[in-house]
Structures are given as structure tokens and as C-alpha cells.
Amino acid sequence: MANRQPRLGSSIKDFHNDIVSTNEYIMLPCPPPVGMTNGIRIGWTTGQITYWNDVLGEWTPLISKYLNKSGERTKDVTDQLKIIIKRTRTYERTNHLYDTIAVCPAAVNKDFEIFHILRSTSLASTSHARSAEPGTKTVVIVLKKSGFLMHQLLVTTPDHKGRAKEEGVKEILIYKAIAPITEVAPALSLFQYVGDVSRGLIKVTHDDTTQGMRAWYIARVKNSRGELGDACESVGFIIV
Numbered sequence: 001m002a003n004r005q006p007r008l009g010s011s012i013k014d015f016h017n018d019i020v021s022t023n024e025y026i027m028l029p030c031p032p033p034v035g036m037t038n039g040i041r042i043g044w045t046t047g048q049i050t051y052w053n054d055v056l057g058e059w060t061p062l063i064s065k066y067l068n069k070s071g072e073r074t075k076d077v078t079d080q081l082k083i084i085i086k087r088t089r090t091y092e093r094t095n096h097l098y099d100t101i102a103v104c105p106a107a108v109n110k111d112f113e114i115f116h117i118l119r120s121t122s123l124a125s126t127s128h129a130r131s132a133e134p135g136t137k138t139v140v141i142v143l144k145k146s147g148f149l150m151h152q153l154l155v156t157t158p159d160h161k162g163r164a165k166e167e168g169v170k171e172i173l174i175y176k177a178i179a180p181i182t183e184v185a186p187a188l189s190l191f192q193y194v195g196d197v198s199r200g201l202i203k204v205t206h207d208d209t210t211q212g213m214r215a216w217y218i219a220r221v222k223n224s225r226g227e228l229g230d231a232c233e234s235v236g237f238i239i240v
Contacts, residue, residue, distance in 0.1 A: 007098045007116055008089055012078075015085045016063055018116075023056045025114045042111055043100040045192060055088050096173060096193045103220065103228055105189045137221045138232045139172055139197075149206045151237055155197045155219055163200025171222040172197040175231075176204060178239075181214045185234040191218055206239050214238050 009015040026039030026049055039049040062081050065072035092098060101107055102117050112118070138158070145152035153174065157166045165172065175191035194204050197219070206215060216236040221229040 043104045169221045
């Protein structure tokens with residue numbers, strides 16, 4: 001298959017272009033409502049936005065030295081830049097930042113352009129190997145255990161024995177939204193990524209300010225090319 005531009009540059013030049021352009025973009029206002037930024041609209045948490053801003057703050061003085069070839073570009077400066085690149089790319093993958101944009105109902109074409117995203121995917125691999133399309137593959141979420149500010153979820157595939165993922169599924173991503181117990185399931189745009197399923201299980205902890213409310217969950221399957229399936233039916237459990 002044809003090569004595609006990677007989600008977040010791995011070279012110093014490409015990473016610089018990406019971290020500068022994406023930081024500028026996520027901080028731009030996008031009303032309504034007044035006060036909302038692109039970063040919030042595409043589904044990133046305030047913590048993730050702050051992390052992204054901090055990366056740029058750490059990167060800027062180092063890249064200035066790197067670009068000064070007459071004396072300040074040293075091996076130490078280059079090594080520090082490479083460390084930032086590796087750490088940031090790992091953070092993005094671990095927190096599924098670009099996956100969040102890809103499936104965000106409020107996302108627009110400009111988002112996909114800035115972040116080099118293919119809609120409803122997390123950017124296909126440049127490998128020639130093809131994996132199965134996620135299609136309509138889905139899962140079922142049930143509550144296995146409930147504790148103080150904690151839910152343990154059992155996530156299984158209908159008509160599939162055991163807890164193993166079905167063929168063609170690399171990961172199962174879990175998203176959560178909090179709402180009063182009197183309200184129905186929140187809109188998909190309000191769900192935030194909380195983690196991946198491991199051997200059919202995932203433990204989700206809650207902030208003490210949410211006690212007595214209901215935590216709603218959805219899941220999406222993901223294949224080895226990063227393509228995401230449709231969200232499964234949402235389920236909600238009271239936080240005790």
C-alpha cells in the first residue's frame with residue numbers, strides 16, 4: 001500500500017513541525033460554547049492538553065540551539081530532542097490521543113488535516129501486511145465487580161468462547177462518561193478513553209466527586225492497522 005504521512009513525526013524536523021502546528025491548533029477557540037478550544041472539542045482532557053503544551057515548552061529552547069549550527073548544536077542537545085520525541089510518541093500511543101480525534105463526533109476535516117488522520121482510523125501502517133477490517137465487530141460489557149470508587153468490567157465478544165479477542169482484533173479500548181443517575185446515557189462525544197482490556201478485564205477507578213453518580217461505558221475494537229470499529233452499546237453502573 002502507498003505510504004502515508006505518520007501521525008506524529010519521528011525525525012527532529014517532522015516532529016518540530018507537528019508539535020508546533022498541533023499546539024497552536026488545540027489552543028484556538030471554537031465557540032459555541034464560548035471558552036471552548038479545539039483541544040476540548042476533539043475530546044482531549046485538560047491534562048492531555050497541558051501535557052502537549054509542556055512538550056512544546058520543553059522543546060522550544062532545545063530546537064533553537066539545534067538550529068544554531070555555528071556552536072550550540074551539540075550531541076547532548078540532539079539527544080535531548082530525540083528523547084522528547086520518543087517520550088511524546090509513546091504518550092500519544094498510550095493515551096490514544098489521535099484515536100480519540102478519529103472517532104470524535106465533533107471532529108471536522110480540518111482536525112484530520114492538522115493531525116494527519118484518516119477519518120475513523122488512527123492512520124494506517126506503512127506496512128504491506130493487511131489485517132482484517134474491524135467492520136461491525138463489537139463486544140459486550142458487564143460489571144464483574146464493584147467496590148469503593150471502582151468498577152471491574154468484563155468485556156467479551158458475543159458468540160466467541162472465552163475471554164480471548166476474536167480474530168482480527170488487536171485491542172479493545174474502553175471509554176467512560178459520568179452522569180447523574182437520573183439521566184440517560186450521555187452523547188458519544190462526552191466519552192473519554194480510560195484504558196485497554198487485558199484478558200477480558202479492565203479495572204476503572206473514579207474520582208470521589210463522582211460517588212453516587214453513574215459511570216457509563218462503551219468499547220471499540222481496534223485492528224493492527226489502528227482502524228476502529230463502531231462503539232458497542234453503552235452500559236451504566238452506579239459509583240459507590
